[in-house]
Amino acid sequence: MTPAADLANYVAQKFIKTAPPDLTALCRDLGLRIREVPANGFDGALVRSKAGQKGIVAVKASIREKSRKRFTIAHEIGHFVIPHHRNLGNICEDRKIESFDRHLNQPEIEANEFAAELLLPSALLRRRFNLAEFSLAQISAVAADFETSLTATTRSYLTLTDLPPSMLSLRLPLQHSGETGPLEPCGSQVARTAARPERLEKTEDCRAAREV
Numbered sequence: 240m241t242p243a244a245d246l247a248n249y250v251a252q253k254f255i256k257t258a259p260p261d262l263t264a265l266c267r268d269l270g271l272r273i274r275e276v277p278a279n280g281f282d283g284a285l286v287r288s289k290a291g292q293k294g295i296v297a298v299k300a301s302i303r304e305k306s307r308k309r310f311t312i313a314h315e316i317g318h319f320v321i322p323h324h325r326n327l328g329n330i331c332e333d334r335k336i337e338s339f340d341r342h343l344n345q346p347e348i349e350a351n352e353f354a355a356e357l358l359l360p361s362a363l364l365r366r367r368f369n370l371a372e373f374s375l376a377q378i379s380a381v382a383a384d385f386e387t388s389l390t391a392t393t394r395s396y397l398t399l400t401d402l403p404p405s406m407l408s409l410r411l412p413l414q415h416s417g418e419t420g421p422l423e424p425c426g427s428q429v430a431r432t433a434a435r436p437e438r439l440e441k442t443e444d445c446r447a448a449r450e451v
């Protein structure tokens with residue numbers, strides 16, 4: 240587990256009493272307030288008080304998906320509590336949040352690792368997942384329970400399972416497919432990246448998904 244994920248575990252054990260975590264209550268306990276703001280050019284931002292003991296988590300109001308909004312808040316909480324992020328400017332663009340691209344700068348990688356572990360704690364997932372089976376039904380059920388995206392939930396599954404890459408293939412239909420059109424884009428995406436979770440792309444567009 241990474242240091243950022245370790246810190247998320249510590250914060251969760253100390254402050255979180257519910258599953259999925261009540262992020263508003265957590266922010267209050269940490270000295271943060273959440274504000275939804277009209278925003279252009281960023282999805283989340285952290286504004287610290289001068290003394291650094293309090294702050295505001297600003298979240299783009301027009302983010303539609305609850306899971307995405309929650310991940311953004313958790314990401315900004317990460318910037319607030321990770322000690323060496325204290326002197327950073329924290330304006331976080333859309334593409335840097337809930338991305339597991341190892342080419343992001345280190346603070347963004349750490350904030351995403353923190354958020355993923357805060358929202359999808361490994362200890363709970365080990366009991367919740369059947370790690371011997373990779374299925375969309377299972378990923379979807381956990382994502383619904385933990386109020387997380389399919390992307391983040393799949394990534395968490397992949398970090399825990401010992402299944403070989405050949406067993407890590409989901410095939411999902413295209414978005415907007417009232418038709419039975421080609422299944423390749425989403426399915427091939429997951430299959431291609433499954434063995435390297437840090438390269439997972441968004442799978443949210445794959446709605447009405449089914450396993451094949």
Ligand SMILES: [Zn+2]
Nearest residue numbers: 330331347350
């Ligand atoms: Zn950030």
